[in-house]
Each structure stands twice: as structure tokens, then as C-alpha cells.
Amino acid sequence: MKKFAALTLVWSMFVAVTFMALKAMFFPPHVDHGPHIEEQQWSTDGIRGNWDREQLLRGYKVATEVCMSCHSFKYISHRNLKNIGITEAKAKEMAEALDLGLNDPILSLLSPEDAKDSYGKEVPDLSVMTKARAKGPDYVYALLTHYVSSETFMTEYGKQIIAGDGQYLNKVFPGYRIAMPNPLSADLVEYEDGTEATVEQMAKDVTAFLTWTGDPLLVEKKRLGVIVFLYLVLFTFLCYKSYKAIWAKVKK
Numbered sequence: 001m002k003k004f005a006a007l008t009l010v011w012s013m014f015v016a017v018t019f020m021a022l023k024a025m026f027f028p029p030h031v032d033h034g035p036h037i038e039e040q041q042w043s044t045d046g047i048r049g050n051w052d053r054e055q056l057l058r059g060y061k062v063a064t065e066v067c068m069s070c071h072s073f074k075y076i077s078h079r080n081l082k083n084i085g086i087t088e089a090k091a092k093e094m095a096e097a098l099d100l101g102l103n104d105p106i107l108s109l110l111s112p113e114d115a116k117d118s119y120g121k122e123v124p125d126l127s128v129m130t131k132a133r134a135k136g137p138d139y140v141y142a143l144l145t146h147y148v149s150s151e152t153f154m155t156e157y158g159k160q161i162i163a164g165d166g167q168y169l170n171k172v173f174p175g176y177r178i179a180m181p182n183p184l185s186a187d188l189v190e191y192e193d194g195t196e197a198t199v200e201q202m203a204k205d206v207t208a209f210l211t212w213t214g215d216p217l218l219v220e221k222k223r224l225g226v227i228v229f230l231y232l233v234l235f236t237f238l239c240y241k242s243y244k245a246i247w248a249k250v251k252k
Helices: 002-026 053-065 078-084 088-097 112-119 136-144 150-157 199-214 218-251
Strands: 073-077 168-170
Touching (some): 053 199, 073 078, 078 088, 136 199
8 A cells, every 4th residue: 555655646746747847838937028028929829739831931031041141050950841841852952052961950151250250249049049038939029020220219218228339229139239230121032922021021930930940849749748638637537546446445
């Protein structure tokens, strides 16, 4: 009976930890840092969320034609695109267009030394940027769409903020001064599917792409989490029935 009690205690702890992990996955805690950031709707939201392949391909275009001039994606390669339904031949063609191999990390041509000369420091890798910031993709989207001038900032906030040399104003960046210039402008890229390349559209697409690079197995893990949860519910029920059966004779 001592062994049974110990096993029950261990199993209860396992169920509790798993429940907390699933809760954190599906209902992440709200973290409030800095200015208000509006929540956006993403194709991966919720248990039934999924990757929007067309949006990811548009985001890839923005990432490689705009962001990659300075930033790298060292934790991802073109082979990973097969996970969203891109054929190996197509992925190889996309890699060769950037003079990369299928398994090569997607690296910028901007060297760390040149980055320091231009921005005063090395630019961050973007592979896991949405996981490294509070509010994740909502923050990245807000950052890309909230560059302002000093006059606009004064009108909206009633205080004067002056950007120094090599600095730009952004309403959601901590301290409001950011070294990265506004990377997006209307019609900066031409989408193959005919989607209008507005600043908001490009920001939404590239943020979705960064969400994917940060966790390519996000959708699969959510689905597995549901299966694990259902398994735990069933196993807990069976444990309870076993407990009742074992103790039934003792009570009599």
C-alpha cells in the first residue's frame, strides 16, 4: 500500500505539471511591458490553429528581400520549408536564388564588423525573435508599424522626444529610440499572389514568418498537447476506477 500511495503521489505531481505546461501553451500569461500593444489575430491561434502557407511565403519574401539585408536566420534552413508543404525541388530553387544550399542557414551578407560600423553594435538574429520578446508576434508587428516622427510623437504624447544620430522614433520600442530605421514602405516588394504590399500587410506576413522560424513545430506541438491531455484524462479515470476496486474490499 505504501508503494501504491507513492505511485499515486508521483502520478498526481506529473498530472499537475503537465496541466500547468498545457495551460501555459494555450493560455500564456499576460505580460504588460511598455506602451499598449494591440492583440492581432494569427492563423496559429487556438487549439485548431494552423500555418497559412501563402502568408508564410509572402513573409519569406519580405524577410529575404528586406530584413536579410541586415539580419540573419541562423536557426532555420530552406529544408525546413518542407514542413509547410514546399517540395524539396522548390525549396532548393529558393535557396539557390540566395546562393545558399538546401541545408545552409539563412545568413545575411552584412558582417558583424560592418553592422558595428553602421549601427554601433551587431544586429540581432531574427530566428527566434517572436519568442524572445514579451507579447511575441504582437510586439513585432507593432514595432514594424509604429515608426513616427518627432512632431507626431509630440502631438500624441504631449512630450518632446528627439532622436539622436543613428536613432529613429518608435512608439512601442522601450525608450522610444531605436537604431533600426523603418524597414517597410508601401509596395516595397511585389507579391507573386497579387496581394497588395501595404506596410501593414508586409508587417503581418513577415511576423507570421518569424513566428514559424521561431517554432516550426508549433502547430504539431499543440495537436500533440491535446492528445496528451485527453490521454491524461482517460488515465486518471482508469486510476480512479482501479483505486475504487482495490479499496472496495477493505471498506467492506
